Amino acid sequence: METREKSRKWKQNPEAVKADILRVARAEFARSGLSGTRIEDIAAGTKTSKRMIFYYFQDKQSLYEAVLEDCYAEVRGGESELDLEGLRPDVALRALLEFTFDHHSRNPEFIRLVMIENIHEARHMQKMHALAAKNERAIGVVERICKAGCEAGLFREDISPVALHWQISAVSFFNVANRATFSTNFGPELFDEAGQALLRRTAVRGILASVLKDVSQLDALCPADPSLA
Amino acid sequence: METREKSRKWKQNPEAVKADILRVARAEFARSGLSGTRIEDIAAGTKTSKRMIFYYFQDKQSLYEAVLEDCYAEVRGGESELDLEGLRPDVALRALLEFTFDHHSRNPEFIRLVMIENIHEARHMQKMHALAAKNERAIGVVERICKAGCEAGLFREDISPVALHWQISAVSFFNVANRATFSTNFGPELFDEAGQALLRRTAVRGILASVLKDVSQLDALCPADPSLA
DNA sequence: AGATAATTGAACCCGCGGGTTAAAAATGTA
């Protein structure tokens, strides 16, 4: 209402400046971590100055937390684009895993921020109470698939939605997070297009296997070698 | 020979001092990363002084690299305790995964150092040419299992040893590395004894499923619910 | 216009922490 009219007329646009700072800060913190990032390096990448960073974000740690929250919101928001309504439970699960795998791949900065949070024992993430709702929704998606799968007689009754989510996260996350050390140690071949397709396919097969009541359907649902399908 | 006679007589014992420094430095670097660690904090934990750290290790980065190499050697060394000779390939694979899962669990400092290396795009690990041999041996173990599995007609012919190693690493690594954020977001229940047993069991099942030629053996080899076995 | 509040710039402060200097002990050799 009033504030919006204001900002339209203003040349100085605080929201835009803040967004600019957040954008650059996200890249820097993702690259170098909390202690490794220099505020001056952030300032250098923005259209504004070091002074303004402190003006809008108090101190380094608050800026870091703002970045984390901002990035988390954006990425978790992007997840809601996925629509699994009406799919067969096994197909839905497959779609969810493939989507998550690709989505993590497309958001390496988010992955790096989570890695950094883990180094900090999730200290800053614990403050972000707004996350609770988003997390419950993420589990809710898996939960609904599980329930539908059980009701359709396709899935085992004893699977834990949280454990299933853990499995999906593990492969999708590791694939991005540990690329540097893994390819240093064991070569880059898993990270070209063919390698990624292989890993994704294998992950789908593995996870479906741990969920299906009748594993003999596995080869029909997801052949290990798609060229034979 | 001579140096050993020396060190026996000496009160001052350089090797012991260096080892002491490395021990404390490993803990600190694992806790706080390269830029986050203060040399004085390391010194405070040793029986010696800050000056001696620079005396023996030149500068902070060299110390960090020495810690990384030391830790890597120790952990990869611990892996050689596993003896899979004479086991059936499917049993051997299962044993390898269970061992790796537990071994990573017992070495959180190593995991954290690898996380930190990934943040640094593996810059320091790339200098450690001594690792190549150890890495090849790790892949060699998986390779032999694959080969034996194929020859026994148990495994698919198209599986890549490196990809299989990736799968084993992914679950074992993620399980330790992302404990903080995962349990912050989704609760701690996967990380008590029962939860860990569940994850390990599920991982075994998933990975075997992606390798076995005849998936119908899966339930016999690794029931999803062991209480039914 | 003039009062008031929001935004910005330039220069500054200061303590933390990586790294050094210099010289004293400890050990070894002849």
Place this chain on the structure above:
DNA sequence: TACATTTTTAACCCGCGGGTTCAATTATCT
């Protein structure tokens, strides 16, 4: 004993970088 080498201590240096001061500018309201 004299002398060289290695190990250790205590005190110091100094620049980097997080955070501040203060005044100038810009915009808003009446």
